[in-house]
Amino acid sequence: xMLPYFIIIPLLxxxxxxxxxxxxxxxxxxxxxxxxxxxxxxxxxxxxxxxxETIVYEMGNWQLPLGIALVMDSLSGFMLIIVSLVALTSVVxxxxxxxxxxxxxxxxxxxxxxxxxxxxxxxxxxxxNLFVFMEIALFAAFALVAYGCRAEEYEAAFKxxxxxxxxxxxxxxxxxxxxxxxxxxxxxxxxxxxPGLPSQIVLWIGGLFLAxxxxxxxxxxxxxxxxxxxxxxxxxxxxxxxxxLIKVLxxxxxIRLFFNVFDxxxxxxxxxxxxxxxxxxxxxxxxxIQWDFKRLLAYSSISxxxxxxxxxxxxxxxxxxxxxxxxxxxxxxxxxLFYDAGSVELALGTRDLQKLGKLGKLLPVTSGxxxxxxxxxxxxxxxxxxxxxxxxxxAAIAAGQPVLALLAILGSILTLAAxxxxxxxxxxxxxxxxxxxxxxxxxNIAMILLAVICIVGGLLxxxxxxxxxxxxxxxxxxxxxxxxxxxxxx
Amino acid sequence: MTVYLLxxxxxxxxxxxxxxxxxxxxxxxxxxxxxYAANLFLILFGYKRGATFPILTGANPGPMVDPxxxxxxxxxxxxxxxTTALLVALVVRLxxxxxxxxxxxxRRLRG
Numbered sequence: 154x155m156l157p158y159f160i161i162i163p164l165l166x167x168x169x170x171x172x173x174x175x176x177x178x179x180x181x182x183x184x185x186x187x188x189x190x191x192x193x194x195x196x197x198x199x200x201x202x203x204x205x206e207t208i209v210y211e212m213g214n215w216q217l218p219l220g221i222a223l224v225m226d227s228l229s230g231f232m233l234i235i236v237s238l239v240a241l242t243s244v245v246x247x248x249x250x251x252x253x254x255x256x257x258x259x260x261x262x263x264x265x266x267x268x269x270x271x272x273x274x275x276x277x278x279x280x281x282n283l284f285v286f287m288e289i290a291l292f293a294a295f296a297l298v299a300y301g302c303r304a305e306e307y308e309a310a311f312k313x314x315x316x317x318x319x320x321x322x323x324x325x326x327x328x329x330x331x332x333x334x335x336x337x338x339x340x341x342x343x344x345x346x347x348p349g350l351p352s353q354i355v356l357w358i359g360g361l362f363l364a365x366x367x368x369x370x371x372x373x374x375x376x377x378x379x380x381x382x383x384x385x386x387x388x389x390x391x392x393x394x395x396x397x398l399i400k401v402l403x404x405x406x407x408i409r410l411f412f413n414v415f416d417x418x419x420x421x422x423x424x425x426x427x428x429x430x431x432x433x434x435x436x437x438x439x440x441x442i443q444w445d446f447k448r449l450l451a452y453s454s455i456s457x458x459x460x461x462x463x464x465x466x467x468x469x470x471x472x473x474x475x476x477x478x479x480x481x482x483x484x485x486x487x488x489x490l491f492y493d494a495g496s497v498e499l500a501l502g503t504r505d506l507q508k509l510g511k512l513g514k515l516l517p518v519t520s521g522x523x524x525x526x527x528x529x530x531x532x533x534x535x536x537x538x539x540x541x542x543x544x545x546x547x548a549a550i551a552a553g554q555p556v557l558a559l560l561a562i563l564g565s566i567l568t569l570a571a572x573x574x575x576x577x578x579x580x581x582x583x584x585x586x587x588x589x590x591x592x593x594x595x596x597n598i599a600m601i602l603l604a605v606i607c608i609v610g611g612l613l614x615x616x617x618x619x620x621x622x623x624x625x626x627x628x629x630x631x632x633x634x635x636x637x638x639x640x641x642x643x
Numbered sequence: 644m645t646v647y648l649l650x651x652x653x654x655x656x657x658x659x660x661x662x663x664x665x666x667x668x669x670x671x672x673x674x675x676x677x678x679y680a681a682n683l684f685l686i687l688f689g690y691k692r693g694a695t696f697p698i699l700t701g702a703n704p705g706p707m708v709d710p711x712x713x714x715x716x717x718x719x720x721x722x723x724x725x726t727t728a729l730l731v732a733l734v735v736r737l738x739x740x741x742x743x744x745x746x747x748x749x750r751r752l753r754g
Binding site for chain 2: 281285288292295296299302303304305307308309310311312314315317318319321322325326328329330332333338380381384385
């Protein structure tokens with residue numbers, strides 16, 4: 154059984170790093186590289202072995218009504234691959250970047266704790282267990298946002314921690330109400346009990362969860378903390394937060410609860426569409442007016458989360474396919490853009506777009522990969538972002554919502570404008586600048602790796618690969634009865 | 644029913660504190676009050692008037708309270724301890740950097 158090792162490996166790595174870390178960071182780097190590489194290989198192998206099936210592991214061999222189960226279906230496997238992929242590149246990228254902030258093992262230990270929490274959230278089949286793992290990931294994230302030890306970073310971390318505490322309280326109350334209504338905490342059994350409940354209770358619980366997990370996903374009315382936290386964190390952490398943390402704690406939890414457990418009540422689907430459209434439009438405009446490289450990217454993250462929510466709200470198989478595919482794509486190109494921003498900041502000592510200049514010769518890898526990521530995020534063919542946005546737009550038209558399709562196209566143009574601002578001012582401005590520090594091999598490797606995935610990622614939708622990679626995930630989201638049956642009825 | 648309403652009032656007191664207070668320490672205390680309200684909610688869901696503690700002692704123990712919410716509350720108290728400790732640590736550092744506890748004066752991040 155491989156399932157518990159997804160949680161054990163990063164937790165053990167965090168423990169060992171703090172135990173033998175010492176003053177230097179070499180053990181931290183080695184152990185976290187081994188752990189993330191092992192996780193990536195394990196997640197790829199287990200996703201390919203899964204073939205649309207569901208694996209259930211009962212912790213401590215307690216049978217299901219009593220114990221806590223780890224559940225791995227295609228959706229979990231898919232999320233695990235995204236998390237491990239971004240985490241591995243992030244660790245490779247961190248080696249030089251974090252030495253710049255001071256050699257320390259604590260960074261890697263916290264990083265591994267964050268990974269433990271995220272893998273736990275993805276795998277658990279118990280709703281209170283999900284809450285606990287979410288808190289583990291969040292604590293590590295708060296500390297990592299403040300890792301640079303400057304005034305702005307403490308301010309951002311404090312804001313993030315307050316928002317996180319409020320949303321966790323809302324989720325805890327939601328779990329309490331759910332438990333008192335259904336007398337169980339296992340998600341599959343809750344899903345069985347939900348049809349027998351009055352619909353008002355489902356609305357109340359759903360409202361509490363939507364507010365709580367919406368805050369974690371930073372969808373539009375709940376977004377205030379994200380630009381601060383994501384732009385203040387060290388660059389590899391920004392890419393983890395923007396690339397995977399908001400998706401795992403926010404989007405994944407919302408998908409699991411609202412689609413698999415609550416069976417997608419139509420009132421909430423409408424709310425998803427409204428929130429998604431608002432996120433796409435408003436934060437699209439807010440992104441354009443930013444002059445801080447990373448802050449612009451953070452606002453654009455909110456707008457891309459809007460696309461995922463829009464696809465989920467439409468809830469046709471095609472729209473879900475687009476949402477799942479966009480989730481993968483956004484993790485890749487947004488992480489890449491944050492790496493680019495980080496290497497510009499490291500090389501020049503600033504990330505104010507007005508103070509940057511001609512970087513094409515100075516940082517060839519950074520400027521090259523940033524073009525690829527910019528084109529991918531604004532949906533230019535043949536990069537991966539084009540296909541996922543196209544699917545969402547087509548799904549909106551097919552669902553008889555041409556207004557939403559127009560809105561998605563407009564959002565794409567806004568994104569294009571925002572990233573062209575980065576290219577025009579940040580990397581190709583006609584001003585000569587002197588570098589402070591050279592960008593090393595590790596950072597370049599991480600960027601090139603993600604850029605390659607940006608280019609070949611579009612192939613996931615190709616016939617033959619799609620049936621293996623994306624269709625099982627869509628099936629899991631749409632077939633609620635199957636989730637219950639797979640977990641309980643064996 | 645009254646108990647639930649009072650508990651909800653406690654939650655609202657905490658929420659008001661988070662939203663309206665300007666002092667960082669008071670905000671942390673308000674987060675704590677919200678957490679107490681949530682814990683109290685969970686305990687109340689498992690409570691039964693006149694029931695005994697859920698440990699089997701005799702042949703016919705009679706009605707028992709639900710022990711699961713109590714276990715959940717223990718976990719959640721520990722999590723809240725962690726949150727509070729982290730927030731206090733951040734506030735100490737914020738005070739070192741800005742020299743104030745007033746949230747309106749801690750505003751370097753904009754946009």
